[in-house]
Amino acid sequence: MAKSNELKLAVLPGDGIGPEITDATITVLKAAARRTGLKLTMKKGLFGWDGYKKHKTTIPDSTIKLLGEHEGWIVGPTYAGEYPKEDPYHGHPNGFIRKHFKLFANVRPVESFPQLKPLIPDLNIVVLRENTEGFYPDRNMAWGYGEFKPTDDVAISMRVITRKACERFARFSFAYAEALGINRISVVHKRTALQQSDGLFVGTFEEINKEFKKTKLELLRIDTFSSQFPREPHKYKLVATTNLFGDILSDQASGLAGGVGVAPSLNAGTDCAMAQAVHGTAPDIVGKGVANPSALIFSTALLCRWFYLRTKNKACLEAASLMEKGVKTALVNGVMTPDLGGKASSATFTKAIVSAINNAK
Numbered sequence: 001m002a003k004s005n006e007l008k009l010a011v012l013p014g015d016g017i018g019p020e021i022t023d024a025t026i027t028v029l030k031a032a033a034r035r036t037g038l039k040l041t042m043k044k045g046l047f048g049w050d051g052y053k054k055h056k057t058t059i060p061d062s063t064i065k066l067l068g069e070h071e072g073w074i075v076g077p078t079y080a081g082e083y084p085k086e087d088p089y090h091g092h093p094n095g096f097i098r099k100h101f102k103l104f105a106n107v108r109p110v111e112s113f114p115q116l117k118p119l120i121p122d123l124n125i126v127v128l129r130e131n132t133e134g135f136y137p138d139r140n141m142a143w144g145y146g147e148f149k150p151t152d153d154v155a156i157s158m159r160v161i162t163r164k165a166c167e168r169f170a171r172f173s174f175a176y177a178e179a180l181g182i183n184r185i186s187v188v189h190k191r192t193a194l195q196q197s198d199g200l201f202v203g204t205f206e207e208i209n210k211e212f213k214k215t216k217l218e219l220l221r222i223d224t225f226s227s228q229f230p231r232e233p234h235k236y237k238l239v240a241t242t243n244l245f246g247d248i249l250s251d252q253a254s255g256l257a258g259g260v261g262v263a264p265s266l267n268a269g270t271d272c273a274m275a276q277a278v279h280g281t282a283p284d285i286v287g288k289g290v291a292n293p294s295a296l297i298f299s300t301a302l303l304c305r306w307f308y309l310r311t312k313n314k315a316c317l318e319a320a321s322l323m324e325k326g327v328k329t330a331l332v333n334g335v336m337t338p339d340l341g342g343k344a345s346s347a348t349f350t351k352a353i354v355s356a357i358n359n360a361k
Contacts, residue, residue, distance in 0.1 A: 005315050006039040007307065010070040012047035012063065016281025017291035018076025024293035024350040025074060025300050028326060031354040032319040043070075048078040048093060058083055058093040067101065071310075072303050073274045076296065077281045094276070095138035098131050103267040103274055104165060105172045106131040107302060108250040115331045116258030116340055120233045123257045127239045128176065129246025130169045130201075131267055133160045136243055161197040161242070166204035172268070173205075173240040174212035179309060180238070184216040188225045188241040188249065201242055225249070230256060254278065261339050262327075264298035266306060273306045275299035289345045292337040294327050297353070322357045329356035 011026065013019040026042065033040050045063040052058050058078070067073055078093055089096045097103070106129040112118040133140045137147035140160035147157045177185050187205050191198040202219060209217045220228075222245050229236060229249075233256065239249065254263040263278040277295035285291060304320035307313065335352040336342025344352070 005037055005313065006041060007033070007072065007304070007316065008041045008070055009043075009303075010066050010073045011042050011044045012067075012073065012075045013044065013050075014076025014078045014281070015048040015050075016077060016079070016283050016286050018048070018078070018281060020286075020289075020291045020346060021277070021293035021296045022074060022076045024291075024346055025296045027350055028293070028297050028323055028353050028357070029074075029300055029319070031357045032322040032326070033315075035322055035357060035360070036315040036318040038313075038315040038319050042074075047075065049083065051093075052083055052087060056086065058087050058089050059096060064100070067097070067272075071272045072307060073272070074296070074300055074303070075274050075276045077277060077279060079281055089138070092138040095136060097274065098267055099139040101269055101272055101274075102132065103269040103272070104130060104132045104169055105176075105268045106246060106250075107176070107266040107268060108246075108253075108278065109264060109302070110250065110253040110257045112257040113262060113328070113331055115334070115336065116262070118256065118258040120230075120256045123233050123253065125233070125236055125239065125253055126176075126180070126182075127241070127246055127250040127253060128169075128173050129240075129250065130165060130242050132243075133162060133165050134243030135159045159194070159197055161200050163200060163204060166201050167208065168270070169240070170205045170208040171211075173238075174208060174215055177215050177238050178212070182238045183214060184218055184237065186218045186220055186225070186236050186239045188220050188222050188239055188245055190222045190245075191219075192221060198242070205240070222249075226252070229253075251278070259339075260295065261292050262294040262298065264295055264302050266299060266302040268306055273303055275303035289347065290338050291346050292339050293346060293350060294340075297323055297327055322360055323353075325360060326353040326356040329353075 013022040045066040051060045108127045110125050112123040137145050140146040149155050189198040189202050191202050254260045260279045265278045267274040301320040301323040304316045308317040330352040335344050337349050
């Protein structure tokens with residue numbers, strides 16, 4: 001990020017409804033930037049199917065170069081395993097990006113919206129997920145794919161947990177808790193069954209906790225947490241866990257709060273971060289003008305907050321707040337896309353958000 005009031009972003013629209021929600025998000029971001037005096041510079045790149053059609057790869061070299069030249073990225077959803085088998089990234093371009101650029105922390109705040117009739121009306125929790133290894137076969141090997149079949153009747157999946165990844169994730173988690181003013185981290189694991197891998201993960205948190213003495217460390221087995229969380233949702237504020245567990249638990253929390261349609265996500269590393277919605281490409285509604293951009297807008301607000309923590313540029317913090325308030329105001333006023341129970345088009349919903357930003361006091 002430049003020292004001036006400038007935010008330079010790479011933009012990868014992705015597949016399915018990706019281009020639609022990305023355009024809406026950029027419109028909203030520009031409105032917030034105008035109100036705060038934040039100067040924006042954005043450059044688009046090929047990603048997903050468009051990249052494969054032109055370069056026979058879902059992540060062309062030009063896109064990797066583009067990402068390397070920017071600290072912040074707005075990225076639309078991509079298909080999951082639906083690309084041709086010849087794709088060098090095994091149909092999982094997001095996984096490659098997270099590992100290649102060391103985006104080791106996935107931040108997923110979950111908040112209930114009364115307008116969406118959530119199962120838990122006042123849920124407010126953050127799930128932090130280690131992002132670069134674990135059970136995911138597309139990112140747990142230096143070369144090759146961490147899942148294979150030695151015979152037609154035997155399938156083997158590798159789980160990789162390293163001290164280096166655990167340490168950087170644990171430090172990020174404690175620092176994030178401090179930034180939010182939260183004095184307890186709930187670390188979810190299955191050390192009883194995965195004694196070596198989860199033992200290393202939990203043990204690292206116990207060691208790093210000595211550097212953050214004001215933050216209490218709570219250890220919970222995944223089965224215990226999954227049982228208690230829906231019954232005592234307000235007991236937990238910040239959860240930190242491994243890749244697969246975090247993927248599942250964050251979606252569980254989103255479901256209790258009203259669905260993944262408004263669930264934001266930030267993939268953060270030491271030097272760069274990627275705003276990306278939790279949901280998929282929604283091929284059934286592509287081109288119908290009803291895609292819901294809320295999740296990507298909230299994710300981009302998270303990206304702006306990440307920049308604020310790095311630079312203390314108040315315009316980034318103010319822009320993030322305006323974007324979040326804009327979406328919430330539109331929902332309160334009953335302007336919602338069909339997936340949220342409303343009748344508004346994407347354009348009408350985006351216009352309502354921009355109007356709320358322009359009229360914010």
